[in-house]
Amino acid sequence: MEVGNIFRHLLVHNEAFVKSTDETKFLAYAGSxxxxxxxxxxxxxxxxxxxxxxxxxxxxxxxxxxxxxxxxxxxxxxxxxxxxxxxxxxxxxxxxxxxxxxxxxxxxxxxxxxxxxxxxxxxxxxxxxxxxxxxxxxxxxxxxxxxxxxxxxxxxxxxxxxxxxxxxxxxxxxxxxxxxxxxxxxxxxxxxxxxxxxxxxxxxxxxxxxxxxITNINGVINPIDLHDKARAIIKRIPSYEESSEGYKIACQLIDEKVTRIIV
Ligand SMILES: [Zn+2]
CATH class of the missing domain: 3.40.1050.10 (Carbonic anhydrase)
Known part of the structure:
Protein backbone atom coordinates (compact mmCIF):
# COMPACT_ATOMS: atom_id res chain seq x y z
CA MET A 1 0.00 0.00 0.00
CA GLU A 2 1.37 3.41 -0.85
CA VAL A 3 1.82 6.13 1.74
CA GLY A 4 -1.16 8.32 0.70
CA ASN A 5 -3.59 5.46 1.30
CA ILE A 6 -1.88 4.38 4.49
CA PHE A 7 -2.22 7.92 5.87
CA ARG A 8 -5.88 8.14 4.73
CA HIS A 9 -6.59 4.79 6.42
CA LEU A 10 -5.04 6.05 9.62
CA LEU A 11 -7.36 9.08 9.65
CA VAL A 12 -10.49 7.22 8.55
CA HIS A 13 -10.03 4.24 10.87
CA ASN A 14 -9.36 6.38 13.90
CA GLU A 15 -12.47 8.44 13.18
CA ALA A 16 -14.51 5.23 12.89
CA PHE A 17 -13.07 4.14 16.24
CA VAL A 18 -14.02 7.48 17.85
CA LYS A 19 -17.59 7.25 16.51
CA SER A 20 -18.04 3.64 17.62
CA THR A 21 -16.74 4.07 21.17
CA ASP A 22 -18.85 5.32 24.05
CA GLU A 23 -16.95 8.29 25.46
CA THR A 24 -17.96 7.49 29.04
CA LYS A 25 -15.54 4.57 28.74
CA PHE A 26 -12.65 6.98 28.15
CA LEU A 27 -13.80 9.39 30.84
CA ALA A 28 -13.97 6.63 33.47
CA TYR A 29 -10.24 5.98 33.05
CA ALA A 30 -9.02 9.43 32.06
CA GLY A 31 -6.70 9.74 35.06
CA SER A 32 -5.62 6.18 35.81
CA ILE A 214 -0.69 -22.47 27.34
CA THR A 215 2.74 -24.10 27.53
CA ASN A 216 4.11 -22.96 30.87
CA ILE A 217 2.70 -21.87 34.23
CA ASN A 218 5.13 -20.44 36.78
CA GLY A 219 7.95 -22.43 35.18
CA VAL A 220 6.02 -25.72 35.24
CA ILE A 221 6.29 -27.44 31.87
CA ASN A 222 5.68 -31.12 32.57
CA PRO A 223 2.32 -31.76 30.80
CA ILE A 224 0.63 -33.50 33.75
CA ASP A 225 1.78 -30.93 36.29
CA LEU A 226 0.88 -28.17 33.85
CA HIS A 227 -2.72 -29.46 33.62
CA ASP A 228 -2.94 -29.78 37.40
CA LYS A 229 -1.64 -26.25 37.78
CA ALA A 230 -4.18 -24.91 35.25
CA ARG A 231 -7.05 -26.64 37.07
CA ALA A 232 -5.81 -25.37 40.42
CA ILE A 233 -5.87 -21.81 39.07
CA ILE A 234 -9.46 -22.23 37.82
CA LYS A 235 -10.45 -23.57 41.25
CA ARG A 236 -9.40 -20.24 42.74
CA ILE A 237 -12.58 -18.70 41.25
CA PRO A 238 -14.73 -18.49 44.40
CA SER A 239 -18.03 -19.64 42.86
CA TYR A 240 -16.61 -22.54 40.85
CA GLU A 241 -17.68 -25.84 42.40
CA GLU A 242 -16.20 -28.84 40.63
CA SER A 243 -19.71 -29.91 39.70
CA SER A 244 -20.65 -26.56 38.14
CA GLU A 245 -21.15 -26.11 34.42
CA GLY A 246 -18.61 -23.27 34.35
CA TYR A 247 -15.90 -25.44 35.87
CA LYS A 248 -16.58 -28.23 33.38
CA ILE A 249 -16.35 -25.83 30.42
CA ALA A 250 -13.11 -24.37 31.79
CA CYS A 251 -11.66 -27.88 32.16
CA GLN A 252 -12.61 -28.70 28.58
CA LEU A 253 -10.79 -25.56 27.43
CA ILE A 254 -7.80 -26.55 29.55
CA ASP A 255 -7.75 -29.97 27.85
CA GLU A 256 -7.68 -28.27 24.45
CA LYS A 257 -5.40 -25.34 25.11
CA VAL A 258 -2.97 -26.36 27.83
CA THR A 259 -0.54 -28.36 25.77
CA ARG A 260 3.03 -28.50 24.57
CA ILE A 261 4.90 -29.84 21.59
CA ILE A 262 6.64 -32.78 23.24
CA VAL A 263 9.77 -34.35 21.82
ZN1 LIG B 1 7.93 -12.84 16.49
Missing part, protein backbone atom coordinates in the same frame (compact mmCIF):
# COMPACT_ATOMS: atom_id res chain seq x y z
CA UNK A 33 -5.39 2.66 34.48
CA UNK A 34 -6.04 -0.67 36.15
CA UNK A 35 -5.01 -3.52 33.83
CA UNK A 36 -4.92 -7.09 35.12
CA UNK A 37 -2.54 -8.68 32.63
CA UNK A 38 1.02 -7.75 31.75
CA UNK A 39 1.42 -9.10 28.24
CA UNK A 40 4.98 -9.58 27.04
CA UNK A 41 4.78 -10.48 23.40
CA UNK A 42 6.46 -10.15 20.01
CA UNK A 43 6.11 -7.03 17.88
CA UNK A 44 5.00 -9.18 14.90
CA UNK A 45 2.02 -7.59 13.11
CA UNK A 46 0.13 -10.89 13.08
CA UNK A 47 0.02 -10.91 16.87
CA UNK A 48 -2.55 -8.53 18.33
CA UNK A 49 -4.16 -7.89 21.70
CA UNK A 50 -7.63 -8.89 20.46
CA UNK A 51 -6.71 -12.55 20.78
CA UNK A 52 -7.29 -12.02 24.52
CA UNK A 53 -10.70 -10.39 24.02
CA UNK A 54 -12.28 -7.98 21.57
CA UNK A 55 -12.01 -5.12 24.04
CA UNK A 56 -8.77 -5.02 26.02
CA UNK A 57 -9.00 -1.32 26.92
CA UNK A 58 -7.65 -0.85 30.45
CA UNK A 59 -7.25 -4.62 30.82
CA UNK A 60 -3.96 -5.55 29.17
CA UNK A 61 -0.67 -3.69 29.60
CA UNK A 62 1.27 -4.64 26.49
CA UNK A 63 5.06 -4.76 26.24
CA UNK A 64 6.33 -5.76 22.82
CA UNK A 65 9.67 -6.37 21.18
CA UNK A 66 11.23 -8.75 18.68
CA UNK A 67 10.95 -12.26 20.13
CA UNK A 68 9.01 -11.39 23.33
CA UNK A 69 12.19 -10.93 25.35
CA UNK A 70 12.06 -10.21 29.07
CA UNK A 71 15.35 -8.34 29.45
CA UNK A 72 14.82 -5.71 26.73
CA UNK A 73 11.87 -3.99 28.40
CA UNK A 74 12.31 -4.93 32.04
CA UNK A 75 11.50 -1.38 33.16
CA UNK A 76 8.12 -1.35 31.42
CA UNK A 77 7.35 -4.84 32.71
CA UNK A 78 8.17 -3.84 36.29
CA UNK A 79 6.03 -0.71 35.99
CA UNK A 80 3.11 -2.96 35.15
CA UNK A 81 3.94 -5.54 37.87
CA UNK A 82 4.99 -3.28 40.74
CA UNK A 83 3.14 -0.02 40.13
CA UNK A 84 -0.02 -1.22 38.40
CA UNK A 85 0.15 -4.52 40.30
CA UNK A 86 -1.17 -6.81 37.58
CA UNK A 87 -1.56 -10.27 39.12
CA UNK A 88 -0.81 -12.10 35.86
CA UNK A 89 2.09 -11.84 33.45
CA UNK A 90 1.58 -13.59 30.12
CA UNK A 91 4.72 -14.25 28.08
CA UNK A 92 3.39 -14.97 24.61
CA UNK A 93 5.45 -16.26 21.73
CA UNK A 94 4.00 -17.15 18.35
CA UNK A 95 4.40 -19.44 15.38
CA UNK A 96 6.55 -18.41 12.42
CA UNK A 97 8.41 -15.83 14.55
CA UNK A 98 10.94 -13.84 12.52
CA UNK A 99 13.16 -13.26 15.56
CA UNK A 100 13.21 -17.00 16.31
CA UNK A 101 14.04 -17.67 12.65
CA UNK A 102 16.92 -15.19 12.80
CA UNK A 103 18.34 -16.79 15.95
CA UNK A 104 17.90 -20.28 14.49
CA UNK A 105 19.78 -19.21 11.35
CA UNK A 106 22.55 -17.73 13.50
CA UNK A 107 22.85 -20.90 15.62
CA UNK A 108 22.98 -23.24 12.63
CA UNK A 109 25.51 -21.04 10.83
CA UNK A 110 27.77 -20.98 13.87
CA UNK A 111 27.90 -24.69 14.56
CA UNK A 112 28.67 -27.50 12.16
CA UNK A 113 27.37 -29.96 14.74
CA UNK A 114 24.00 -28.22 14.77
CA UNK A 115 23.83 -28.23 10.95
CA UNK A 116 23.87 -32.01 11.03
CA UNK A 117 21.05 -32.09 13.53
CA UNK A 118 18.67 -29.69 11.83
CA UNK A 119 18.11 -30.77 8.26
CA UNK A 120 14.71 -29.26 7.61
CA UNK A 121 15.71 -25.61 7.54
CA UNK A 122 17.00 -25.56 3.96
CA UNK A 123 14.78 -22.62 3.01
CA UNK A 124 15.58 -20.68 6.16
CA UNK A 125 19.30 -21.26 5.68
CA UNK A 126 19.12 -19.60 2.27
CA UNK A 127 17.79 -16.40 3.85
CA UNK A 128 20.38 -13.63 3.77
CA UNK A 129 20.44 -11.68 7.03
CA UNK A 130 23.77 -9.98 6.32
CA UNK A 131 22.23 -6.62 5.37
CA UNK A 132 20.37 -6.21 8.68
CA UNK A 133 21.62 -3.31 10.80
CA UNK A 134 23.77 -3.92 13.87
CA UNK A 135 20.87 -2.72 16.04
CA UNK A 136 18.47 -5.31 14.64
CA UNK A 137 21.01 -8.09 15.03
CA UNK A 138 22.02 -7.16 18.57
CA UNK A 139 18.37 -7.10 19.70
CA UNK A 140 17.70 -10.58 18.35
CA UNK A 141 21.00 -12.32 19.07
CA UNK A 142 20.21 -13.03 22.78
CA UNK A 143 17.57 -15.42 21.45
CA UNK A 144 20.32 -17.77 20.33
CA UNK A 145 20.64 -18.86 23.99
CA UNK A 146 17.20 -20.55 24.17
CA UNK A 147 17.24 -21.59 20.51
CA UNK A 148 20.52 -23.43 20.97
CA UNK A 149 18.87 -25.41 23.76
CA UNK A 150 16.02 -26.47 21.52
CA UNK A 151 17.84 -27.28 18.30
CA UNK A 152 19.11 -30.77 19.33
CA UNK A 153 15.46 -31.86 19.79
CA UNK A 154 14.43 -30.87 16.27
CA UNK A 155 15.45 -34.13 14.63
CA UNK A 156 12.57 -35.74 16.52
CA UNK A 157 10.04 -33.34 14.92
CA UNK A 158 11.08 -33.15 11.23
CA UNK A 159 8.50 -30.55 10.21
CA UNK A 160 9.64 -26.96 9.77
CA UNK A 161 6.38 -25.35 10.93
CA UNK A 162 6.33 -27.44 14.11
CA UNK A 163 10.04 -27.05 14.67
CA UNK A 164 9.75 -23.26 14.64
CA UNK A 165 6.75 -23.46 16.99
CA UNK A 166 8.79 -25.71 19.29
CA UNK A 167 11.64 -23.18 19.32
CA UNK A 168 9.17 -20.39 20.17
CA UNK A 169 7.92 -22.59 23.02
CA UNK A 170 11.49 -23.07 24.29
CA UNK A 171 12.05 -19.32 24.04
CA UNK A 172 8.96 -18.66 26.18
CA UNK A 173 10.28 -21.15 28.78
CA UNK A 174 13.61 -19.32 28.80
CA UNK A 175 12.03 -15.88 29.20
CA UNK A 176 9.93 -17.17 32.10
CA UNK A 177 13.01 -18.76 33.67
CA UNK A 178 14.65 -15.32 33.59
CA UNK A 179 11.56 -13.59 34.99
CA UNK A 180 11.35 -16.12 37.84
CA UNK A 181 14.87 -15.16 38.92
CA UNK A 182 13.52 -11.73 39.82
CA UNK A 183 9.85 -12.39 40.59
CA UNK A 184 9.98 -15.95 41.94
CA UNK A 185 9.27 -14.61 45.44
CA UNK A 186 6.07 -12.92 44.26
CA UNK A 187 5.03 -16.14 42.54
CA UNK A 188 5.63 -18.16 45.73
CA UNK A 189 3.49 -15.74 47.71
CA UNK A 190 0.70 -16.05 45.11
CA UNK A 191 0.99 -12.36 44.28
CA UNK A 192 1.95 -13.09 40.69
CA UNK A 193 1.18 -15.88 38.25
CA UNK A 194 3.42 -16.15 35.21
CA UNK A 195 1.80 -17.86 32.26
CA UNK A 196 3.63 -18.81 29.08
CA UNK A 197 1.97 -19.45 25.77
CA UNK A 198 2.36 -19.71 22.03
CA UNK A 199 -0.10 -18.03 19.67
CA UNK A 200 -0.59 -20.46 16.79
CA UNK A 201 -1.85 -19.04 13.50
CA UNK A 202 -0.31 -21.73 11.28
CA UNK A 203 -1.72 -24.93 12.83
CA UNK A 204 1.44 -26.21 14.51
CA UNK A 205 -0.46 -27.37 17.62
CA UNK A 206 -3.97 -28.04 16.32
CA UNK A 207 -6.18 -27.41 13.32
CA UNK A 208 -7.80 -24.47 15.13
CA UNK A 209 -5.91 -21.45 13.86
CA UNK A 210 -5.65 -18.49 16.23
CA UNK A 211 -5.42 -20.47 19.44
CA UNK A 212 -3.23 -19.37 22.33
CA UNK A 213 -1.74 -22.59 23.70
Missing amino acids: QSPYITLVTCADSRVHGNILGMDIFNKVFIVRNAGNQFAINRGSIEYSLFVLKTPVMLVLGHTDCGAVKFATHACITQSQEIINLAKSFDKLMKTDYSSLSREIKSEMLPLTIPIERGIPDLRKIQNEMKELAYLSQINVDYQIEKALKYYGGMVKENKLTIIGGVYDFVGAYSKQLGRVL
Whole structure:
Protein backbone atom coordinates (compact mmCIF):
# COMPACT_ATOMS: atom_id res chain seq x y z
CA MET A 1 0.00 0.00 0.00
CA GLU A 2 1.37 3.41 -0.85
CA VAL A 3 1.82 6.13 1.74
CA GLY A 4 -1.16 8.32 0.70
CA ASN A 5 -3.59 5.46 1.30
CA ILE A 6 -1.88 4.38 4.49
CA PHE A 7 -2.22 7.92 5.87
CA ARG A 8 -5.88 8.14 4.73
CA HIS A 9 -6.59 4.79 6.42
CA LEU A 10 -5.04 6.05 9.62
CA LEU A 11 -7.36 9.08 9.65
CA VAL A 12 -10.49 7.22 8.55
CA HIS A 13 -10.03 4.24 10.87
CA ASN A 14 -9.36 6.38 13.90
CA GLU A 15 -12.47 8.44 13.18
CA ALA A 16 -14.51 5.23 12.89
CA PHE A 17 -13.07 4.14 16.24
CA VAL A 18 -14.02 7.48 17.85
CA LYS A 19 -17.59 7.25 16.51
CA SER A 20 -18.04 3.64 17.62
CA THR A 21 -16.74 4.07 21.17
CA ASP A 22 -18.85 5.32 24.05
CA GLU A 23 -16.95 8.29 25.46
CA THR A 24 -17.96 7.49 29.04
CA LYS A 25 -15.54 4.57 28.74
CA PHE A 26 -12.65 6.98 28.15
CA LEU A 27 -13.80 9.39 30.84
CA ALA A 28 -13.97 6.63 33.47
CA TYR A 29 -10.24 5.98 33.05
CA ALA A 30 -9.02 9.43 32.06
CA GLY A 31 -6.70 9.74 35.06
CA SER A 32 -5.62 6.18 35.81
CA GLN A 33 -5.39 2.66 34.48
CA SER A 34 -6.04 -0.67 36.15
CA PRO A 35 -5.01 -3.52 33.83
CA TYR A 36 -4.92 -7.09 35.12
CA ILE A 37 -2.54 -8.68 32.63
CA THR A 38 1.02 -7.75 31.75
CA LEU A 39 1.42 -9.10 28.24
CA VAL A 40 4.98 -9.58 27.04
CA THR A 41 4.78 -10.48 23.40
CA CYS A 42 6.46 -10.15 20.01
CA ALA A 43 6.11 -7.03 17.88
CA ASP A 44 5.00 -9.18 14.90
CA SER A 45 2.02 -7.59 13.11
CA ARG A 46 0.13 -10.89 13.08
CA VAL A 47 0.02 -10.91 16.87
CA HIS A 48 -2.55 -8.53 18.33
CA GLY A 49 -4.16 -7.89 21.70
CA ASN A 50 -7.63 -8.89 20.46
CA ILE A 51 -6.71 -12.55 20.78
CA LEU A 52 -7.29 -12.02 24.52
CA GLY A 53 -10.70 -10.39 24.02
CA MET A 54 -12.28 -7.98 21.57
CA ASP A 55 -12.01 -5.12 24.04
CA ILE A 56 -8.77 -5.02 26.02
CA PHE A 57 -9.00 -1.32 26.92
CA ASN A 58 -7.65 -0.85 30.45
CA LYS A 59 -7.25 -4.62 30.82
CA VAL A 60 -3.96 -5.55 29.17
CA PHE A 61 -0.67 -3.69 29.60
CA ILE A 62 1.27 -4.64 26.49
CA VAL A 63 5.06 -4.76 26.24
CA ARG A 64 6.33 -5.76 22.82
CA ASN A 65 9.67 -6.37 21.18
CA ALA A 66 11.23 -8.75 18.68
CA GLY A 67 10.95 -12.26 20.13
CA ASN A 68 9.01 -11.39 23.33
CA GLN A 69 12.19 -10.93 25.35
CA PHE A 70 12.06 -10.21 29.07
CA ALA A 71 15.35 -8.34 29.45
CA ILE A 72 14.82 -5.71 26.73
CA ASN A 73 11.87 -3.99 28.40
CA ARG A 74 12.31 -4.93 32.04
CA GLY A 75 11.50 -1.38 33.16
CA SER A 76 8.12 -1.35 31.42
CA ILE A 77 7.35 -4.84 32.71
CA GLU A 78 8.17 -3.84 36.29
CA TYR A 79 6.03 -0.71 35.99
CA SER A 80 3.11 -2.96 35.15
CA LEU A 81 3.94 -5.54 37.87
CA PHE A 82 4.99 -3.28 40.74
CA VAL A 83 3.14 -0.02 40.13
CA LEU A 84 -0.02 -1.22 38.40
CA LYS A 85 0.15 -4.52 40.30
CA THR A 86 -1.17 -6.81 37.58
CA PRO A 87 -1.56 -10.27 39.12
CA VAL A 88 -0.81 -12.10 35.86
CA MET A 89 2.09 -11.84 33.45
CA LEU A 90 1.58 -13.59 30.12
CA VAL A 91 4.72 -14.25 28.08
CA LEU A 92 3.39 -14.97 24.61
CA GLY A 93 5.45 -16.26 21.73
CA HIS A 94 4.00 -17.15 18.35
CA THR A 95 4.40 -19.44 15.38
CA ASP A 96 6.55 -18.41 12.42
CA CYS A 97 8.41 -15.83 14.55
CA GLY A 98 10.94 -13.84 12.52
CA ALA A 99 13.16 -13.26 15.56
CA VAL A 100 13.21 -17.00 16.31
CA LYS A 101 14.04 -17.67 12.65
CA PHE A 102 16.92 -15.19 12.80
CA ALA A 103 18.34 -16.79 15.95
CA THR A 104 17.90 -20.28 14.49
CA HIS A 105 19.78 -19.21 11.35
CA ALA A 106 22.55 -17.73 13.50
CA CYS A 107 22.85 -20.90 15.62
CA ILE A 108 22.98 -23.24 12.63
CA THR A 109 25.51 -21.04 10.83
CA GLN A 110 27.77 -20.98 13.87
CA SER A 111 27.90 -24.69 14.56
CA GLN A 112 28.67 -27.50 12.16
CA GLU A 113 27.37 -29.96 14.74
CA ILE A 114 24.00 -28.22 14.77
CA ILE A 115 23.83 -28.23 10.95
CA ASN A 116 23.87 -32.01 11.03
CA LEU A 117 21.05 -32.09 13.53
CA ALA A 118 18.67 -29.69 11.83
CA LYS A 119 18.11 -30.77 8.26
CA SER A 120 14.71 -29.26 7.61
CA PHE A 121 15.71 -25.61 7.54
CA ASP A 122 17.00 -25.56 3.96
CA LYS A 123 14.78 -22.62 3.01
CA LEU A 124 15.58 -20.68 6.16
CA MET A 125 19.30 -21.26 5.68
CA LYS A 126 19.12 -19.60 2.27
CA THR A 127 17.79 -16.40 3.85
CA ASP A 128 20.38 -13.63 3.77
CA TYR A 129 20.44 -11.68 7.03
CA SER A 130 23.77 -9.98 6.32
CA SER A 131 22.23 -6.62 5.37
CA LEU A 132 20.37 -6.21 8.68
CA SER A 133 21.62 -3.31 10.80
CA ARG A 134 23.77 -3.92 13.87
CA GLU A 135 20.87 -2.72 16.04
CA ILE A 136 18.47 -5.31 14.64
CA LYS A 137 21.01 -8.09 15.03
CA SER A 138 22.02 -7.16 18.57
CA GLU A 139 18.37 -7.10 19.70
CA MET A 140 17.70 -10.58 18.35
CA LEU A 141 21.00 -12.32 19.07
CA PRO A 142 20.21 -13.03 22.78
CA LEU A 143 17.57 -15.42 21.45
CA THR A 144 20.32 -17.77 20.33
CA ILE A 145 20.64 -18.86 23.99
CA PRO A 146 17.20 -20.55 24.17
CA ILE A 147 17.24 -21.59 20.51
CA GLU A 148 20.52 -23.43 20.97
CA ARG A 149 18.87 -25.41 23.76
CA GLY A 150 16.02 -26.47 21.52
CA ILE A 151 17.84 -27.28 18.30
CA PRO A 152 19.11 -30.77 19.33
CA ASP A 153 15.46 -31.86 19.79
CA LEU A 154 14.43 -30.87 16.27
CA ARG A 155 15.45 -34.13 14.63
CA LYS A 156 12.57 -35.74 16.52
CA ILE A 157 10.04 -33.34 14.92
CA GLN A 158 11.08 -33.15 11.23
CA ASN A 159 8.50 -30.55 10.21
CA GLU A 160 9.64 -26.96 9.77
CA MET A 161 6.38 -25.35 10.93
CA LYS A 162 6.33 -27.44 14.11
CA GLU A 163 10.04 -27.05 14.67
CA LEU A 164 9.75 -23.26 14.64
CA ALA A 165 6.75 -23.46 16.99
CA TYR A 166 8.79 -25.71 19.29
CA LEU A 167 11.64 -23.18 19.32
CA SER A 168 9.17 -20.39 20.17
CA GLN A 169 7.92 -22.59 23.02
CA ILE A 170 11.49 -23.07 24.29
CA ASN A 171 12.05 -19.32 24.04
CA VAL A 172 8.96 -18.66 26.18
CA ASP A 173 10.28 -21.15 28.78
CA TYR A 174 13.61 -19.32 28.80
CA GLN A 175 12.03 -15.88 29.20
CA ILE A 176 9.93 -17.17 32.10
CA GLU A 177 13.01 -18.76 33.67
CA LYS A 178 14.65 -15.32 33.59
CA ALA A 179 11.56 -13.59 34.99
CA LEU A 180 11.35 -16.12 37.84
CA LYS A 181 14.87 -15.16 38.92
CA TYR A 182 13.52 -11.73 39.82
CA TYR A 183 9.85 -12.39 40.59
CA GLY A 184 9.98 -15.95 41.94
CA GLY A 185 9.27 -14.61 45.44
CA MET A 186 6.07 -12.92 44.26
CA VAL A 187 5.03 -16.14 42.54
CA LYS A 188 5.63 -18.16 45.73
CA GLU A 189 3.49 -15.74 47.71
CA ASN A 190 0.70 -16.05 45.11
CA LYS A 191 0.99 -12.36 44.28
CA LEU A 192 1.95 -13.09 40.69
CA THR A 193 1.18 -15.88 38.25
CA ILE A 194 3.42 -16.15 35.21
CA ILE A 195 1.80 -17.86 32.26
CA GLY A 196 3.63 -18.81 29.08
CA GLY A 197 1.97 -19.45 25.77
CA VAL A 198 2.36 -19.71 22.03
CA TYR A 199 -0.10 -18.03 19.67
CA ASP A 200 -0.59 -20.46 16.79
CA PHE A 201 -1.85 -19.04 13.50
CA VAL A 202 -0.31 -21.73 11.28
CA GLY A 203 -1.72 -24.93 12.83
CA ALA A 204 1.44 -26.21 14.51
CA TYR A 205 -0.46 -27.37 17.62
CA SER A 206 -3.97 -28.04 16.32
CA LYS A 207 -6.18 -27.41 13.32
CA GLN A 208 -7.80 -24.47 15.13
CA LEU A 209 -5.91 -21.45 13.86
CA GLY A 210 -5.65 -18.49 16.23
CA ARG A 211 -5.42 -20.47 19.44
CA VAL A 212 -3.23 -19.37 22.33
CA LEU A 213 -1.74 -22.59 23.70
CA ILE A 214 -0.69 -22.47 27.34
CA THR A 215 2.74 -24.10 27.53
CA ASN A 216 4.11 -22.96 30.87
CA ILE A 217 2.70 -21.87 34.23
CA ASN A 218 5.13 -20.44 36.78
CA GLY A 219 7.95 -22.43 35.18
CA VAL A 220 6.02 -25.72 35.24
CA ILE A 221 6.29 -27.44 31.87
CA ASN A 222 5.68 -31.12 32.57
CA PRO A 223 2.32 -31.76 30.80
CA ILE A 224 0.63 -33.50 33.75
CA ASP A 225 1.78 -30.93 36.29
CA LEU A 226 0.88 -28.17 33.85
CA HIS A 227 -2.72 -29.46 33.62
CA ASP A 228 -2.94 -29.78 37.40
CA LYS A 229 -1.64 -26.25 37.78
CA ALA A 230 -4.18 -24.91 35.25
CA ARG A 231 -7.05 -26.64 37.07
CA ALA A 232 -5.81 -25.37 40.42
CA ILE A 233 -5.87 -21.81 39.07
CA ILE A 234 -9.46 -22.23 37.82
CA LYS A 235 -10.45 -23.57 41.25
CA ARG A 236 -9.40 -20.24 42.74
CA ILE A 237 -12.58 -18.70 41.25
CA PRO A 238 -14.73 -18.49 44.40
CA SER A 239 -18.03 -19.64 42.86
CA TYR A 240 -16.61 -22.54 40.85
CA GLU A 241 -17.68 -25.84 42.40
CA GLU A 242 -16.20 -28.84 40.63
CA SER A 243 -19.71 -29.91 39.70
CA SER A 244 -20.65 -26.56 38.14
CA GLU A 245 -21.15 -26.11 34.42
CA GLY A 246 -18.61 -23.27 34.35
CA TYR A 247 -15.90 -25.44 35.87
CA LYS A 248 -16.58 -28.23 33.38
CA ILE A 249 -16.35 -25.83 30.42
CA ALA A 250 -13.11 -24.37 31.79
CA CYS A 251 -11.66 -27.88 32.16
CA GLN A 252 -12.61 -28.70 28.58
CA LEU A 253 -10.79 -25.56 27.43
CA ILE A 254 -7.80 -26.55 29.55
CA ASP A 255 -7.75 -29.97 27.85
CA GLU A 256 -7.68 -28.27 24.45
CA LYS A 257 -5.40 -25.34 25.11
CA VAL A 258 -2.97 -26.36 27.83
CA THR A 259 -0.54 -28.36 25.77
CA ARG A 260 3.03 -28.50 24.57
CA ILE A 261 4.90 -29.84 21.59
CA ILE A 262 6.64 -32.78 23.24
CA VAL A 263 9.77 -34.35 21.82
ZN1 LIG B 1 7.93 -12.84 16.49
